[in-house]
Amino acid sequence: MTARMSNWIDIAALEDIAPRGARVVKTVLGCVAVFRTATDEVFAIDNTCPHKKGPLAEGIVHGNSVTCPLHNWVISLETGLVQGPDEGSVATFPTRVEGGRILLDATTLRARAAA
Amino acid sequence: MKQKLVVIGAGMASGRVLEHLLDADPDAYEITLFNAEARGNYNRIMLSPVLSGEKTYADIVTHGDDWYAANGVTCRFGEHITAIDRAAKTVTGQNGTVAYDKLLVATGSAPFIIPVQGKDLPGVITYRDLDDTNAMIEAAAKGGKAVVIGGGLLGLEAAAGLAERGMDVTVLHLMGHLMERQLDESAGFLLRRDLQNKGVKVICRASTAAILGETRVEAVLLEDKTVLEADLVVMAVGIRPETRLANDAGLTVARGIEVNAQMQTSDPDIYAVGECVEFNKCLFGLVAPLYDQAKVVAHSLLGQEDAFVVKELATKLKVTGCDLFSAGDFAEGEGREDIVFRDPARGVYRRLVIEDGAVIGAVMYGDTTDSNWFFGLIKDKTEIAEMRDTLIFGPAYQGGTPLDPLAAVAALPRDAEICGCNGICKGQIVDAIAAGSTDLGAIRAVTKASASCGSCTGLVEQVLAVTMGDSFVLPTSQPMCKCTDMTHEDVRRMIKSQELKSMPAVWQACNWSTPDGCHSCRPALNFYLLADWPLDYADDPQSRFINERKHANIQKDGTFSVVPRMWGGITTPAELRAIADAAEKYMVPTVKVTGGQRSDLLGVKGEDLPAIWADLNAAGMVSGHAYSKGLRTVKTCVGTDHCRFGTQDSTGLGIKLEKTLWGSWTPHKLKLAVSGCPRNCAEATCKDIGVVCVDSGYQISIGGAAGMDVRETELLLQVATEEEAIAVIKAVTQLYRETAKYLDRIYKWMGKVGLDWITEQVSDLETRTALVDRFELSQSIYRTDPWAEHIAKKAESYQPLADLTLEAAE
Numbered sequence: 028m029t030a031r032m033s034n035w036i037d038i039a040a041l042e043d044i045a046p047r048g049a050r051v052v053k054t055v056l057g058c059v060a061v062f063r064t065a066t067d068e069v070f071a072i073d074n075t076c077p078h079k080k081g082p083l084a085e086g087i088v089h090g091n092s093v094t095c096p097l098h099n100w101v102i103s104l105e106t107g108l109v110q111g112p113d114e115g116s117v118a119t120f121p122t123r124v125e126g127g128r129i130l131l132d133a134t135t136l137r138a139r140a141a142a
Numbered sequence: 143m144k145q146k147l148v149v150i151g152a153g154m155a156s157g158r159v160l161e162h163l164l165d166a167d168p169d170a171y172e173i174t175l176f177n178a179e180a181r182g183n184y185n186r187i188m189l190s191p192v193l194s195g196e197k198t199y200a201d202i203v204t205h206g207d208d209w210y211a212a213n214g215v216t217c218r219f220g221e222h223i224t225a226i227d228r229a230a231k232t233v234t235g236q237n238g239t240v241a242y243d244k245l246l247v248a249t250g251s252a253p254f255i256i257p258v259q260g261k262d263l264p265g266v267i268t269y270r271d272l273d274d275t276n277a278m279i280e281a282a283a284k285g286g287k288a289v290v291i292g293g294g295l296l297g298l299e300a301a302a303g304l305a306e307r308g309m310d311v312t313v314l315h316l317m318g319h320l321m322e323r324q325l326d327e328s329a330g331f332l333l334r335r336d337l338q339n340k341g342v343k344v345i346c347r348a349s350t351a352a353i354l355g356e357t358r359v360e361a362v363l364l365e366d367k368t369v370l371e372a373d374l375v376v377m378a379v380g381i382r383p384e385t386r387l388a389n390d391a392g393l394t395v396a397r398g399i400e401v402n403a404q405m406q407t408s409d410p411d412i413y414a415v416g417e418c419v420e421f422n423k424c425l426f427g428l429v430a431p432l433y434d435q436a437k438v439v440a441h442s443l444l445g446q447e448d449a450f451v452v453k454e455l456a457t458k459l460k461v462t463g464c465d466l467f468s469a470g471d472f473a474e475g476e477g478r479e480d481i482v483f484r485d486p487a488r489g490v491y492r493r494l495v496i497e498d499g500a501v502i503g504a505v506m507y508g509d510t511t512d513s514n515w516f517f518g519l520i521k522d523k524t525e526i527a528e529m530r531d532t533l534i535f536g537p538a539y540q541g542g543t544p545l546d547p548l549a550a551v552a553a554l555p556r557d558a559e560i561c562g563c564n565g566i567c568k569g570q571i572v573d574a575i576a577a578g579s580t581d582l583g584a585i586r587a588v589t590k591a592s593a594s595c596g597s598c599t600g601l602v603e604q605v606l607a608v609t610m611g612d613s614f615v616l617p618t619s620q621p622m623c624k625c626t627d628m629t630h631e632d633v634r635r636m637i638k639s640q641e642l643k644s645m646p647a648v649w650q651a652c653n654w655s656t657p658d659g660c661h662s663c664r665p666a667l668n669f670y671l672l673a674d675w676p677l678d679y680a681d682d683p684q685s686r687f688i689n690e691r692k693h694a695n696i697q698k699d700g701t702f703s704v705v706p707r708m709w710g711g712i713t714t715p716a717e718l719r720a721i722a723d724a725a726e727k728y729m730v731p732t733v734k735v736t737g738g739q740r741s742d743l744l745g746v747k748g749e750d751l752p753a754i755w756a757d758l759n760a761a762g763m764v765s766g767h768a769y770s771k772g773l774r775t776v777k778t779c780v781g782t783d784h785c786r787f788g789t790q791d792s793t794g795l796g797i798k799l800e801k802t803l804w805g806s807w808t809p810h811k812l813k814l815a816v817s818g819c820p821r822n823c824a825e826a827t828c829k830d831i832g833v834v835c836v837d838s839g840y841q842i843s844i845g846g847a848a849g850m851d852v853r854e855t856e857l858l859l860q861v862a863t864e865e866e867a868i869a870v871i872k873a874v875t876q877l878y879r880e881t882a883k884y885l886d887r888i889y890k891w892m893g894k895v896g897l898d899w900i901t902e903q904v905s906d907l908e909t910r911t912a913l914v915d916r917f918e919l920s921q922s923i924y925r926t927d928p929w930a931e932h933i934a935k936k937a938e939s940y941q942p943l944a945d946l947t948l949e950a951a952e
Contacts, residue, residue, distance in 0.1 A: 038944045047658065047684035050943035061943055065658050082700040085688040085748075087661040094661035096688040096696055101661075129943075136946060 035123060035130040041067065042127070049084035049093070054136055059120060060084035061129065062104050064091055069122045069129050070104035077115035147171035147443065148233050148242040150223055150387065155416030155432040156248035157183035157204055162440030164213050170444060173215045174240050176233070179271055180220030182210060187429060187563070189275050193303030199272060226391035228409055244411055244443060247388055247399060251381035251417040251427075256291070260353030266375045269300045278376065282307035286373035289313075289362045291350055293320040297378035298333075298461050301342045304374070312370055313337070314348040314362070316379075324457050324468045328482075329491050329507040336464045336489065383418040383425060396420050403449035404442045405435055415439045424452055429563045431455070456517045458510060458562055465506075467513040470520045471495065472503035483534040492534055499527050512536035514558060514601070551604040560605060561591035561598045568605055575609045582606065623662040625654050630883045634670050643671065643678045645685065659685075666884035669771065669807060673879045676920035689769035692940070693928045694751055702751060703744040704730075705768035706758045707804065710778045710796035710816075711739030720761030728754050738775035738813065740766055752937035755929035764804075764927035771885070772807040773814075776800040777825065781818030781835070790835035792818035795864055799833075799871060805925040806917070808875065809882040809891070827855045830888040831871055836860075840867040844874060845889040845897070853889050856897055859905060873904045873913035880916075 044050050044063040051058040051074055058074035060083045068091065074083050081097030091104045101110040107119040123130040147163075149156050152175050163171065175182075183205040191197040210217050221235045232239050253268035255261055267277050281288070282304050290301040293315030305311045313320075319330030320337075334344045349365040353375055362370045383398035394400045394408035398420030405413050405421075415435045417427055426432055434450060441448035456469035472495045474480075483492040488508060494516070495503035500523045504516045515537040519526065526533055537553065556569030566589050574588045585602055586593045592602045606614045621627050628636070633652055642648045645667055649659065659667065664685035671679040683691045694702035706721065721741060725733050731745040746754055755765075767774060776799045779785065781792030796816040803814070815826035816833040826832030828846040832855045835841075839862040843855035858874065861867050877900060882891035892900065904910050932940075 043938075043943060045684055045939070050939065053942045053945040053947050055947045058942070079698070080700070082696075082748075085692070085696060085700075087664060087687065088684065089660045089664065090657050097698065099661060133946075 033121075034133040036133045038129045038131050040127055041069070041124055041129055044069075044129075047088040049086070049088065051082075051084045052131065052136075058082075058084070059131075059136070060093075061122070061131070062088055062093060064088060064104070067124070069124050071120040071122045071131055072102070072104060072107050073117040073119075075117065076100055076102070077109060077117055078113065083117070144169065144172040145243040146241055147173045147244050147246065148240055149173065149175045149246045149248060150233065151248035151250055151416070151418075152177035152179070152181075152183045152205075152217075152219065153248055153250045153416060154183060154186055154204070154429060155250075155436050156246060158433050158436035159246065159248070159415055159439045159443075160205075160213070160215065162437055163443060166440065167444055168213070171244070173213075174242075175210070175215050175217050175219075176221055176223055176235055177217075177219045178222050179273070181272065182206070182217065182219060184272065186271070189269075189272065190299040190303055192272070193275050193278055193300065194306040195279075223387055226387060226412075228391055228412070231411065242411075244413065246439065246443075247393075247407070247412060247414040247418060248416045249384040249387060249418045252384045253377065254380040254382050255377060256350060256379055258350055258352050260355060260359065261377070263353055263355045263359045264357070265355070265359035265373065266353055266377060269296050269376055269378045270381070278304060278374070279307065281374040282309050284373070285309060287312070287371050288374040288376065289370050289372040290376045290378060291362070292378035292380065293317070293344065293346070294323070294378065294380065295321065295461060297376070298337065300376045300378055302337065302340065302461075302463075304376070305340060305342050309374070311341070312343040312345060314350060314364070314370075315344065315346045316349055318346055320344065320346070321461070321466075325466060325507070326472055326493060326505050328484075328493065329466060329468075329505050332489055332491055332507045333461065333464055333466065381417065381427065383420065385418060388414070388418070396423075398425050403438070403451070405439045405450060406442065413439050413442065421450060422452060428455065428457065430565050433564055456513070456520075456562065458513055465508060465510040467506040467510040468504065469513075469517050470501070470503035472505050478502075481530075481534045494534060496526070499525055501526060501533075514554065514560075518555075518558060548604055548608050551601065552608040560601050561589075561593075564590040564593065566591040571602060571605045572609050575606060580606070580610060580614065622666065623660055625656045625659050625663050626652055628652050630666065633667070634674075634883075637670050637674055643675045645671065645682065661687075665690075669809065669884050672807060672924075673920070676923050690771070692748070692751065693765055693767075693769060693932060694746070695769045697744065699745075701745045701747055703742050703768070704746050704751070704754055704758070705736065705740055705742045705766040706763035707766040707775075707800070708740040709800050710776055710793050712778075712793065712797065713740075717761055717763060720758060720763065724754050724757045727757065736768070736775075738768070739777050740768075740775065742768065749941055752933045752940050756933050759927070759930055759933070765929045767804065770807065771810050773800070773803040773805070773812050775813060776803070777813070777815035777829070779816075779818050779823035781816075785818055787821060788818035788835070789837050790818060790840065790864075792816040792824065792833075792835050795833065795835075795840075795867065796824075798864070798868060802868060802872065802921075802925075803875060805928075806875065806879070806921060807924065808879055809884050810887045812875065812878075812888070814871070828852065829855065831855075831874065833867060833871075838862065840864070842867060842870055842874075844900070845892040847887055847889050851889070856892070858897070858901055869910060869914050870904050872917045873910045874900060876913040876917035876920075877903055879920075 046063055047065050049060050049062045051060055059071050060074040062070045076083055076095040078100045079097055081095040083093050083095055085096045086093040092101050094101050100113050103110055107117045109115040120135050121132045185202040185204050188202040218235055221237055223235050225234045232241050253270045267274055285308055288304045288309045288311045290297045290313045293313050301311045301313045319327045320333050337344055351365045352363045353359055354361040354363055359372055359375050362372050385395045385399055388399045389395050399407055399414040399418050401407055401414050401419050401421050405415055407414050416432050438448045438450040458467045479496045481494045490508035493505045494501050501519045506513055554568050558568045560566055560568050570589050571591055574585055579585050579588045585591055592599045622630050622633055636652055640651055642651055648667055665687055668682050668685040672681050688696050694704055696702055725743055728746055728750050730743045734742045736742050776796040778793045778796030782788040783793055813829045814831045815824040815829045817824040817826040818835050820834055826834050828848040831844050832846055833840050833842055839860055841860045843857045846855035847853040859870055878888055878891055
């Protein structure tokens with residue numbers, strides 16, 4: 028793998044995700060969930076809940092957190108850390124929003140794919 | 143140089159000694175703590191909630207590893223003591239010898255094992271510590287039959303816990319009634335009845351002859367030759383002081399290890415504390431005197447004067463959710479009189495034993511609110527002649543007008559005991575409040591009041607309330623969630639009275655502490671808003687749980703299930719063919735018939751949902767809302783169409799009901815059924831709303847359930863015509879939508895507002911019509927197929943945002 032340079036790729040329009048919603052991006056090693064908060068911040072984290080592998084993109088988004096649809100674990104979109112009494116974390120990925128488009132860093136996604 | 147203190151046994155009594163000792167002088171002793179159990183001090187009283195699953199071991203730990211580390215206590219847990227050498231002043235454990243200057247024996251008690259054949263078979267256990275509790279939890283997971291030998295506190299707690307976990311439980315008790323040392327016969331009877339209502343069988347005067355089994359326990363044989371099958375036997379016939387070590391060391395031992403008032407044994411360098419001790423011919427099993435002893439031990443170890451005294455004891459217990467209390471001497475006898483009060487409907491029993499014009503004993507069952515006052519009368523030998531007529535009703539009825547409970551607490555003297563476990567009086571709590579502890583948590587931390595068994599929590603809160611006046615708000619009902627202090631009821635009242643028509647308006651007006659709520663309040667608010675303002679508020683999919691957002695039930699692997707509607711359970715060959723085709727086309731792994739008379743396609747991928755729906759739509763089928771807090775199904779029997787017993791067209795009514803109610807959102811799921819005659823083949827009497835057809839019309843009943851709770855419906859109204867039946871059902875549905883708390887099924891709502899009130903509302907024609915009109919107004923928005931709408935408007939959102947698998951593979 029070459030030096031770690033950012034390599035932003037255009038994924039979709041911001042409008043393609045509902046506010047307080049999420050959609051997934053498929054990678055070879057599973058899905059990354061891309062979230063849009065009420066304040067139009069965009070976060071990307073691993074779609075798999077560390078508890079029982081619940082699909083986080085299907086959860087309810089509140090503040091900068093998401094609640095897993097299977098057993099209500101709450102996960103910070105910023106840090107990937109499980110909140111409250113439960114413990115664990117999921118991987119997070121850098122994102123940018125430019126001109127109404129959502130960009131993900133292909134280098135980190137590929138690193139994930141190669142990992 | 144520090145002296146060496148060795149402690150044998152890390153139970154609640156020695157734990158309390160260490161707390162006092164370390165509080166008073168952390169540098170006095172270098173402490174080594176042995177425990178045969180492989181763990182430190184935990185709240186043994188709370189093993190019952192662990193058994194029933196309400197709490198976990200972590201919740202009941204008193205001293206964790208970090209506590210021992212912080213206090214420099216050397217822990218040797220899981221290690222048995224082999225010898226005490228009093229001449230050399232050493233204690234030898236399995237892993238080596240330690241020297242002591244002072245030794246504290248706190249070996250507690252051992253369960254009494256009745257010496258019958260089969261007592262050592264696998265599957266026979268006692269109930270004493272966490273390992274026993276875990277063994278029971280494990281056994282209960284396999285189900286089957288359990289026999290508990292012993293109808294005292296421990297046995298009943300074990301029985302209730304095992305029943306809670308699904309075992310078929312029988313309690314065997316040697317005596318004529320349960321808990322004979324704490325309760326008289328009447329109270330014992332009420333306890334037995336309450337237990338039997340919980341599914342626990344009780345056999346009194348049952349003497350165990352043998353435990354039968356080849357390789358493990360199979361049955362219990364009684365003296366009268368009765369054989370009871372058993373997969374598990376719990377022996378809880380009693381405990382005896384654990385004195386073997388003390389005996390071997392040559393200490394003076396009677397029933398327990400004999401101690402003087404300073405808790406010293408016959409060897410002045412050896413102290414003993416807790417259930418292993420005998421003092422003045424008394425043994426001790428309740429936690430309050432053990433804590434008193436602990437204080438004395440700590441003082442003695444520090445060379446301070448103190449003496450243990452045996453206090454008059456009251457027993458206030460909660461056995462498997464039943465409140466009971468006893469104090470003093472309540473045996474019958476010459477010159478003794480009884481005052482008895484019974485309220486059979488509430489299951490309340492009170493008995494006072496009077497001798498020489500004073501109360502000498504009291505037994506209470508079902509309602510123990512006044513127990514402190516009665517205990518005070520016994521302790522102080524209060525002359526009761528003047529209040530004798532109303533004595534049994536408690537302090538509220540003494541001296542004219544009834545007092546409210548807070549006034550009763552206000553009237554308690556400073557030395558009235560509030561927390562029996564920790565011996566905390568009202569005065570100590572009042573002083574703690576004055577020193578700045580102004581909530582329950584702070585009072586617990588500072589005084590330990592209500593920190594052990596917790597049954598005095600309400601009383602402590604009342605002391606807070608009377609001491610602090612208006613600045614303390616008694617926690618009445620739970621707030622909606624951590625985002626707000628308001629209850630569901632408060633919030634809903636605000637939504638209506640302030641005409642709040644959007645979620646941000648509610649957050650603002652009700653002072654939400656989070657920017658946009660949480661997964662718990664948002665679905666509730668979304669329901670309240672759409673039910674109260676159907677035309678003004680637009681449903682917010684992002685505030686819905688995934689099942690309602692995607693109109694399918696999420697499964698544990700992230701796939702979904704799809705259930706098309708079959709109106710009234712009626713289908714056609716064409717529909718069945720379309721379902722079969724869809725199942726094959728989308729490679730549905732499981733096709734299952736549901737209890738609501740339709741079929742479930744399980745294991746559909748999220749991305750395939752719009753396509754499979756489109757195929758089902760094309761065959762004329764719509765969403766069955768099997769995922770919704772809303773109308774699910776209307777189950778029917780074949781009624782007059784085919785059945786020789788049918789009295790009305792139950793299938794036809796079921797279809798009409800489903801066609802008018804479908805798509806409506808309700809506080810919780812709503813299941814209906816219509817049976818064509820009282821034989822009730824559609825099982826209408828365990829549904830939220832059930833109709834049973836009779837010759838003269840339609841019996842509409844509500845409030846059934848067949849889930850975690852099983853309940854039979856209660857009759858709401860009988861009407862003569864089908865039109866009336868439909869109107870009444872729409873009206874009651876709307877009333878439920880307007881006044882129930884989110885996630886309350888109809889039976890819970892009914893329990894809160896009362897069936898009479900509901901009947902009154904829907905019987906009044908004007909009110910009924912208005913309710914029906916409001917229901918129809920809401921249905922003008924919601925009586926549509928969400929599948930068709932999603933296919934048309936948001937099919938794209940079911941697909942991945944992007945697919946990088948090809949790109950990454952390059």
